[in-house]
Amino acid sequence: MVVIMKPGFTREELDHAILEMEKGGVKVMISKGSETTILGAEGNAAGIDTEKMESLPGVERVMRVSEPYKKANRKYHPDDTVVELAPGVTVGGKKLLVAAGPCSVESEAQITGIAEVVKETGAQVLRGGAFKPRTSPYAFQGMGYDGLELLEKARAATGLPVVTEIMNTDDVDYFAEHVDVIQVGARNMQNFDLLKRLGKTNKPILLKRGLSSTIEEWLMSAEYILAGGNPNVILCERGIRTFETFTRNTLDLSAVLAVKRQSHLPVMVDPSHASGQAWMVERMSLAAIAAGCDGLIIEVHNDPIHALCDGQQSITPEQFQALMEKAATVAGCVGREV
Secondary structure, X not given: OXXXXXXXXXXXHHHHHHHHHHHOOOEEEEEEOOOOEEEEEEOOHHHOOHHHHXXXXXXXXXXXXXXXXXXXXXXXXXOOOOEEEEOOEEEOOXXXXXXXXXXXXXXXXXXXXXXXXXXXXXXXXXXXXXOOOOOOOOOOOOOOHHHHHHHHHHHHHHOOOEEEEEXXXXXXXXXXXXXXXXXXXHHHOOOHHHHHHHHOOOOOEEEEOOXXXXXXHHHHHHHHHHHOOOOOEEEEEOOEOOOOOOOOOEOOOHHHHHHHHHEOOOEEEOHHHHHOOHHHHHHHHHHHXXXXXXXXXXXXOOOHHHOOOOHHHOEOHHHHHHHHHHHHHHHHHOOOEO
């Protein structure tokens, strides 16, 4: 249940409405938007007298909320959330966020070199995998903590904040200290112990959609983090598993529109994992911008043919530069900027 207050309500009217809701056995969440103040009921709202609430001075209307996610719900939080990743770097506003870098950290020269190039081209965040969840146990698993140290060196050299994937609950404290944005990969989207731990941090969390997850399941995973007290959640559509085998996954751009309607959280798109094909990345990126995404996370490698991980979906720095030039044009058509 949400209670929408009238414009110009008094403090006494607000307190009265909160008290009546609490009498119904719920905890009240207050969301103050630019034009609207909303009181959200956390818990079972069956004990609240809707008619009585609507008759209270200062109350405009009462709405029952059928969706199971509350804190992620736009009905509870009508204004778009803007998440700060580092001083001066945000996602969710007019400016599109672009994160770029290799699938895996391979060496100091490689990650720092790519970081310098993508920053020059307009990326605001460096992505790079240190811990890599792989389908095959024989595939390259990443450099682990050594990779995280190299990401920190690249950040020191370029000033770019770093986003990288976490896999283990035991690493949460270390990541919170050394990483700017913690990525939860598709395979861990419903690792609820991990989500709960991340909810206790204040770090921005990039939550990728699971391979076969519905939008509601995705938002419920975000709810775990939000319910833990961390409001800094960014959603990322990275393609879902369908019957099609030509591409690595099927990029669900309709999910961007659906989530933006249902939730206030910023939504990014990963065209690299979604397509699995480097030649598709540019057009899928432009389509994602047109669909209303708040940012892109793109795999860029200086030598894709010899990449230790996902070289077939990584674009070169030259291709990234061409993409960014076109992205600025498309963004302008939908009222955004790069």
